[in-house]
Amino acid sequence: xxxxxxxxxxxxxxxxxxxxxxxxxxxxxxxxxxxxxxxxxxxxxxxxxxxxxxxxxxxxxxxxxxxxxxxxxxxxxxxxxxxxxxxxxxxxxxxxxxxxxxxxxxxxxxxxxxxxxxxxxxxxxxxxxxxxxxxxxxxxxxxxxxxxxxxxxxxxxxxxxxxxxxxxxxxxxxxxxxxxxxxxxxxxxxxxxxxxxxxxxxxxxxxxxxxxxxxxxxxxxxxxxxxxxxxxxxxxxxxxxxxxxxxxxxxxxxxxxxxxxxxxxxxxxxxxxxxxxxxxxxxxxxxxxxxxxxxxxxxxxxxxxxxxxxxxxxxxxxxxxxxxxxxxxxxxxxxxxxxxxxxxxxxxxxxxxxxxxxxxxxxxxxxxxxxxxxxxxxxxxxxxxxxxxxxxxxxxxxxxxxxxxxxxxxxxxxxxxxxxxxxxxxxxxxxxxxxxxxxxx
Amino acid sequence: xxxxxxxxxxxxxxxxxxxxxxxxxxxxxxxxxxxxxxxxxxxxxxxxxxxxxxxxxxxxxxxxxxxxxxxxxxxxxxxxxxxxxxxxxxxxxxxxxxxxxxxxxxxxxxxxxxxxxxxxxxxxxxxxxxxxxxxxxxxxxxxxxxxxxxxxxxxxxxxxxxxxxxxxxxxxxxxxxxxxxxxxxxxxxxxxxxxxxxxxxxxxxxxxxxxxxxxxxxxxxxxxxxxxxxxxxxxxxxxxxxxxxxxxxxxxxxxxxxxxxxxxxxxxxxxxxxxxxxxxxxxxxxxxxxxxxxxxxxxxxxxxxxxxxxxxxxxxxxxxxxxxxxxxxxxxxxxxxxxxxxxxxxxxxxxxxxxxxxxxxxxxxxxxxxxxxxxxxxxxxxxxxxxxxxxxxxxxxxxxxxxxxxxxxxxxxxxxxxxxxxxxxxxxxxxxxxxxxxxxx
Numbered sequence: 019x020x021x022x023x024x025x026x027x028x029x030x031x032x033x034x035x036x037x038x039x040x041x042x043x044x045x046x047x048x049x050x051x052x053x054x055x056x057x058x059x060x061x062x063x064x065x066x067x068x069x070x071x072x073x074x075x076x077x078x079x080x081x082x083x084x085x086x087x088x089x090x091x092x093x094x095x096x097x098x099x100x101x102x103x104x105x106x107x108x109x110x111x112x113x114x115x116x117x118x119x120x121x122x123x124x125x126x127x128x129x130x131x132x133x134x135x136x137x138x139x140x141x142x143x144x145x146x147x148x149x150x151x152x153x154x155x156x157x158x159x160x161x162x163x164x165x166x167x168x169x170x171x172x173x174x175x176x177x178x179x180x181x182x183x184x185x186x187x188x189x190x191x192x193x194x195x196x197x198x199x200x201x202x203x204x205x206x207x208x209x210x211x212x213x214x215x216x217x218x219x220x221x222x223x224x225x226x227x228x229x230x231x232x233x234x235x236x237x238x239x240x241x242x243x244x245x246x247x248x249x250x251x252x253x254x255x256x257x258x259x260x261x262x263x264x265x266x267x268x269x270x271x272x273x274x275x276x277x278x279x280x281x282x283x284x285x286x287x288x289x290x291x292x293x294x295x296x297x298x299x300x301x302x303x304x305x306x307x308x309x310x311x312x313x314x315x316x317x318x319x320x321x322x323x324x325x326x327x328x329x330x331x332x333x334x335x336x337x338x339x340x341x342x343x344x345x346x347x348x349x350x351x352x353x354x355x356x357x358x359x360x361x362x363x364x365x366x367x368x369x370x371x372x373x374x375x376x377x378x379x380x381x382x383x384x385x386x387x388x389x390x391x392x393x394x395x396x397x398x399x400x401x402x403x404x405x406x407x408x409x410x411x412x413x414x415x416x417x418x419x420x421x422x423x424x425x426x427x428x429x430x431x432x433x434x435x436x437x438x439x440x441x442x443x444x445x446x447x448x449x450x451x452x453x454x455x456x457x458x459x
Numbered sequence: 460x461x462x463x464x465x466x467x468x469x470x471x472x473x474x475x476x477x478x479x480x481x482x483x484x485x486x487x488x489x490x491x492x493x494x495x496x497x498x499x500x501x502x503x504x505x506x507x508x509x510x511x512x513x514x515x516x517x518x519x520x521x522x523x524x525x526x527x528x529x530x531x532x533x534x535x536x537x538x539x540x541x542x543x544x545x546x547x548x549x550x551x552x553x554x555x556x557x558x559x560x561x562x563x564x565x566x567x568x569x570x571x572x573x574x575x576x577x578x579x580x581x582x583x584x585x586x587x588x589x590x591x592x593x594x595x596x597x598x599x600x601x602x603x604x605x606x607x608x609x610x611x612x613x614x615x616x617x618x619x620x621x622x623x624x625x626x627x628x629x630x631x632x633x634x635x636x637x638x639x640x641x642x643x644x645x646x647x648x649x650x651x652x653x654x655x656x657x658x659x660x661x662x663x664x665x666x667x668x669x670x671x672x673x674x675x676x677x678x679x680x681x682x683x684x685x686x687x688x689x690x691x692x693x694x695x696x697x698x699x700x701x702x703x704x705x706x707x708x709x710x711x712x713x714x715x716x717x718x719x720x721x722x723x724x725x726x727x728x729x730x731x732x733x734x735x736x737x738x739x740x741x742x743x744x745x746x747x748x749x750x751x752x753x754x755x756x757x758x759x760x761x762x763x764x765x766x767x768x769x770x771x772x773x774x775x776x777x778x779x780x781x782x783x784x785x786x787x788x789x790x791x792x793x794x795x796x797x798x799x800x801x802x803x804x805x806x807x808x809x810x811x812x813x814x815x816x817x818x819x820x821x822x823x824x825x826x827x828x829x830x831x832x833x834x835x836x837x838x839x840x841x842x843x844x845x846x847x848x849x850x851x852x853x854x855x856x857x858x859x860x861x862x863x864x865x866x867x868x869x870x871x872x873x874x875x876x877x878x879x880x881x882x883x884x885x886x887x888x889x890x891x892x893x894x895x896x897x898x899x900x
Contacts, residue, residue, distance in 0.1 A: 155636050160719060180717050185660050186651050190719040191632035191726070195596050195821050196684055205685035207818035210627050210759065219626050221759050221817075243637055243728065244646035244899060270818070276621050278601060278631040279720025282818040285632070287684065318651065318662050376662075377648035377711070377723040378899065380636050458685060458819065 023112075025049070025119045026302050028443045033127035034139070036068030043293075043436065043446025044068055046122050049115055050258065050293035050448075051100055054145040061148050063095035063103065066293050066448065067122055070139040074114070080134050082121060087113025100151045100294060104238045104257045104383035111257075112298055147292035149199050150260075151236060151384035156197060156288070157374060158232070158264060158388045159189040163308075163364040165393035168405045184315055187365040187373040189390075192264070193285035197386070199292045200450045206427060206457040207286040209270035223457035224267035226410065227425040230391040231338045231401035231433050232262040233360050235367050236294055236384060243380040249323045252368035253330075255381065259300065259367075261291040261336065261433045261450035262388045268404055268424070290386070291433070291450035299445055303437035305331035305361040307369075320376055321369045330366030334447075335359055336392050336435045338401065342420055343428030352432055353416055355406060358392040358399040360435075427456040464553075466490070466560045467743050469884045474568035475580070477509030484734075484877065484887025485509055487563050490556055491699065491734035491889075492541055495586040502589050504536035504544065507734050507889065508563055511580040515555070521575050523562060528554025541592045541735060545679045545698045545824035552698075553739055588733035590640050591701075592677060592825035597638060597729070598815060599673070599705060599829045600630040604749075604805035606834035609846045625756055628806040628814040630831075633705075634726035638827070640733045641891045647868060647898040648727040650711035664898035665708035667851065668866040671832040672779045672842035672874050673703040674801050676808050677735055678826040688816040690764045693809035694771075696822065700741065700808075702732040702777065702874045702891035703829045709845055709865070731827070732874070732891035740886055744878035746772035746802040748810075761817055762810045771807035775888075776800055777833050777876045779842065783861055784869030793873055794857055796847060799833040799840040801876075868897040 025047060031038050032046040044050065044066040054071055055061045064071035077083055078092040091114035094102035103111060126132040160166055163183065170178030182188065198204075206227055212219035238257035241247050247255055264284060271283030307330045310316060323330075336359070339352035365373075370389070375381055391401040400406045403424050407413055410423035425431070431454075435447035466488060472479050473487040485491065485507040495512055496502040505512035518524055519533040532555035535543035544552060567573040601607055604624065611619030623629065639645075647668055653660035679698035682688050688696055705725060712724030748771045751757060764771075777800070780793035806814075811830070816822055832842040841847045844865055848854055851864035866872070872895075876888035 155634055182653075182660075182714055182717065185653075186715050188715065188719055189722050191634055191722070193596055193632055193820060194635075195823050195826070198684070205819055208687070209818045212623075212626075218756060219623075219759070221761050243639070244896075246649070246899065267818070273623055274627050274629070275718070275720075276623065277716070277720070278629055279716075279718070281630050281632070282814070282820065285820045286818045315659060318660070320662050373723070377650050377708070377727045378646055379634060379723065379726045382636050385636070455685075458687065 022301055025115055026442065028441060031124040032067060032122045033124050033132055034068045034070055034122060036070065042068050043448050045443045046119060047443045048295060048299050048445045049118055050295040050299065051103065051150065052293045053099060053148040053150045054140065055148065056140055056145050061098040063098065063100065064140065065118055069142050071142055071145055072118065072135060073138050073140060076138040077135065080138065082131050082134055083117050085113050085117060088117040101384040104151065104236060108254060115296065115298060147199050149197055149290060150292055150294050153194045153197055153384055153386045154382045156192040156194045156386045157189050158192045158390060159187055159365065159370050160390040161187060161363040161365040161370060162391055162393045164362065164395050165391040165401065165405065168393060168400065172409050185318065187370050189370065189374065190279045192288060196285055197288045197290060200289055202289065202452060203455045204265055204287040204452045205455045207267050207270065207282065208457055209267060209282050210273055211269040212273045219273060224269055226268035227454060228266045228268050228403045229338065229425065229431045230264040230266055231336050231358065232264050232388045232390060232392060233334060233336065234260045234262040234290060234386050234388040236386055237381045238383060240382050241375050241380055244378040246378060247372055247375040249321060249326055249368060249372040252372040253297065255371055256297050256367055258294040258296040260294055261435050261447050263289040263431060263433055263450055263452060264388065265289070289450055289452045291448050293448045295445060295447055300332060300437060302439055302442045303333045303445065304329035305333040307331050307366045308362060308364055317369065321372060326366055326368050330368045331361040332367070333361045333439065334435050334437050336433060339432040341430040341432065342416065342426065344420060345418060348418065350418060355414065356398055356400055358394045358401050360389070360392055362394045363389060363392065425454050427454055429454045463742055466556055467883065469882060472565040473508060473563045474565050474573055475509045475511055475563060477511065483509050484889050486884045487560060488884045489736060489740050489886045490559055491736040491740065492544065492591065493734045494540060494589040494591045495581065496589065497581055497586050502539040504539065504541060505581065506559055510583050512583055512586055513559065513576060514579050514581060517579040518576065521579065523572050523575055524558050526554050526558060529558040542825040545592065545677060549695060556737065556739060588640050590638055590731060591733055591735050594635045594638055594825055594827045595823045597633040597635045597827045598630050599633045599831060600628055600806065600811050601831040602628060602804040602806040602811060603832055603834045605803065605836050606832040606842065606846065609834060609841065613850050626759065628811045630811065630815065631720045633729060637726055638729045638731060641730055641893070643730065643893060644896045645706055645728040645893045646896045648708050648711065648723065649898055650708060650723050651714055652710040653714045660714060665710055667709035668895060669707045669709050669844045670779065670866065670872045671705040671707055672777050672799065673705050673829045673831060673833060674775060674777065675701045675703040675731060675827050675829040678822045678824055678828065681823050682816050682821055684821040685819040687819060688813055690762060690767055690809055690813040693813040694738065696812055697738050697808055699735040699737040701735055702876050702888050704730040704872060704874055704891055704893060705829065706730065730891055730893045732889050734889045736886060736888055741773060741878060743880055743883045744774045744886070745770035746774040748772050748807045749803060749805055758810065762813060767807055767809050771809045772802045774802045774880065775876050775878050777874065780873040782871040782873065783857065783867065785861060786859060789859065791859060796855065797839055797841055799835045799842050801833055803835045804830060804833065866895050868895055870895050
């Protein structure tokens with residue numbers, strides 16, 4: 019695991035004033051990486067600080083980076099995606115974060131480095147954010163036992179959880195091409211559906227459009243095809259984390275998913291939050307893996323390590339908010355639908371990653387793994403409408419009187435995440451949002 | 460559909476003598492594209508002609524291409540993958556094939572162009588073939604109703620075919636990173652399996668390793684996310700075809716696949732034949748879509764076109780051969796295990812592609828779609844060992860007395876494909892082969 023170091027010091031403040039505000043997701047202790055563009059220029063790599071972006075390549079060109087490690091990592095940022103940075107060794111990335119942290123600190127505000135860096139800041143409001151890596155493969159897991167149980171109950175009331183669930187981190191391959199950055203609109207998909215009482219299926223716009231609130235993580239480094247990644251080395255293969263909305267058309271899913279799993283019900287769009295919060299920044303917020311009950315099996319040896327049991331989890335709180343078209347027109351604020359804890363997941367990120375490579379499947383830098391819907395045991399922690407409304411049987415009433423079973427055209431779904439711990443500065447993930455557009459004509 | 464043109468003329472012969480042999484897969488009527496390297500040089504794009512490769516970029520540099528169309532397509536070959544060629548418009552690709560065909564014809568053998576081209580040939584025996592495109596996403600279908608029925612019978616004797624099968628082209632996302640070119644070894648995967656009579660699962664080398672004989676096709680062009688590709692435009696979105704071995708660990712699959720489909724049972728390796736036989740070269744071999752029985756549903760309108768019904772199929776014969784370690788030591792020839800017809804598939808390639816994009820999923824040039832196991836109704840047309848041996852219950856006896864239920868270490872699986880039609884020259888696909896290595900220690 020990554021140790022706590024000086025970049026986590028809660029006493030640190032930045033000369034970027036907005037980074038010191040209580041409400042920011044991006045204090046100087048965070049420094050997540052992202053890919054942005056402004057105006058006609060090509061995309062570049064930046065780190066978020068308050069409401070500003072510091073252009074990493076520009077820092078390199080302005081000779082603001084001193085150590086060999088930081089220099090090498092910043093060189094890797096020149097390509098305009100995070101893939102090369104995710105290929106670089108961890109010490110380089112850590113060295114770059116340390117130098118950027120020092121450059122942005124309050125006590126440096128009078129120095130020449132800080133003055134030069136200040137001229138390289140880009141206001142977030144002027145920037146467009148991109149999917150931060152060329153994602154070679156995207157894998158979606160199903161790691162919340164509460165989600166799996168809640169969904170399973172709808173199909174198999176007597177036997178909600180399948181026999182493999184507590185032994186295997188269940189996952190499937192998602193679609194890389196349709197991963198979009200927060201803010202991209204999502205067109206309601208058309209597809210084949212069949213009502214239970216219909217004789218034959220029909221084709222048309224999905225009527226049961228849903229979101230799924232998930233946590234994603236990007237792969238650092240790679241393994242050769244045929245070689246596994248042991249659980250003890252899985253943490254170092256995780257570059258950092260983001261939020262994921264795995265948009266899902268439940269009516270298409272119900273009809274298509276047997277026997278090979280979800281396909282067109284998912285691959286029309288997946289939204290990611292654009293900032294990648296590094297594993298290093300999250301070191302203070304690690305949590306024990308979910309404890310196994312007396313009646314639950316221990317993880318098989320390839321999924322077990324003492325370190326993972328102790329701190330393989332992550333105390334990340336994930337909120338889902340909704341803003342309907344009417345609320346937007348009325349100037350209302352988004353309303354929170356749920357709040358879940360990523361620490362409640364049955365499998366840790368390291369277990370998912372080690373399982374993924376356990377058969378020799380080669381992971382590549384920039385691959386995205388997502389957790390599956392983050393749901394907890396309480397009603398208000400359910401991370402999708404399918405669960406919150408019991409598949410539409412119990413509509414949600416919003417403060418303005420509108421009801422929702424599933425998403426309507428014009429609905430905006432927003433996800434926010436944060437990690438909090440007494441004695442440390444709260445680290446946030448930025449927004450993961452998207453508006454539903456009507457189906458194509 | 461692509462019309463028959465002068466490149467299909469059966470009277471054409473090449474000054475490359477091996478291209479005129481009855482047994483070649485690569486007569487002058489074929490001219491498939493591939494990516495090869497020789498020695499320390501980087502990969503380049505070539506076309507196969509007999510037992511030789513003509514380097515397309517070298518033809519460009521030697522000023523052997525005259526038309527603007529051919530020039531543009533050859534320019535797209537400079538990158539060392541086929542992605543740019545798959546992005547180029549069809550007329551350019553067709554123009555390049557026409558010029559290469561003219562350059563390689565027997566009657567040109569005395570000309571300066573042919574003499575120059577002869578100096579640019581690379582013997583296949585000196586070349587290493589690569590996966591021909593950067594495959595952004597790989598999707599595997601399940602389009603043989605005979606395969607789906609045979610497999611279904613093993614799990615659900617009374618109800619082998621699920622209710623959605625004849626309405627939906629069932630597919631799932633596969634793994635792009637572990638796609639390898641013919642010849643790469645395949646390490647036996649480890650994984651979780653659970654015997655029916657075992658109390659708990661265990662982790663170890665798969666004991667039920669299988670192949671699946673499939674046909675793959677690469678996407679040409681792209682659609683914007685949110686936009687469908689109508690069935691009437693699906694054929695022009697198919698650049699060309701190859702053979703695919705979807706290696707499968709049946710014991711891992713049986714334990715992991717519910718409810719989200721195959722994952723580690725498949726993603727350890729997928730082998731493709733390296734030559735992409737263009738849709739244009741295959742124009743003479745198109746066949747009607749599989750006729751629907753009176754008790755079978757018609758395709759929904761988004762999967763139906765008169766042209767697809769008439770010639771959406773492809774009369775491609777696919778053979779699987781096995782060479783065991785003992786046979787290799789004894790100098791024996793590979794033995795054929797099965798021979799299936801791709802024209803027997805329940806869904807055509809155009810239907811699979813149109814279905815894939817019907818929800819607005821964006822396809823990209825170089826994406827690979829595969830058909831699923833090609834099996835027919837007869838016993839000797841079953842395209843995997845799971846079917847041929849009834850899940851190991853009926854072992855195959857090989858000519859030398861060895862028996863096989865599933866693949867053993869050292870076994871080499873070879874797939875060959877060809878399209879034949881009276882009045883036309885047979886077009887082949889080259890080999891798709893791989894040897895099973897023992898599991899990692």
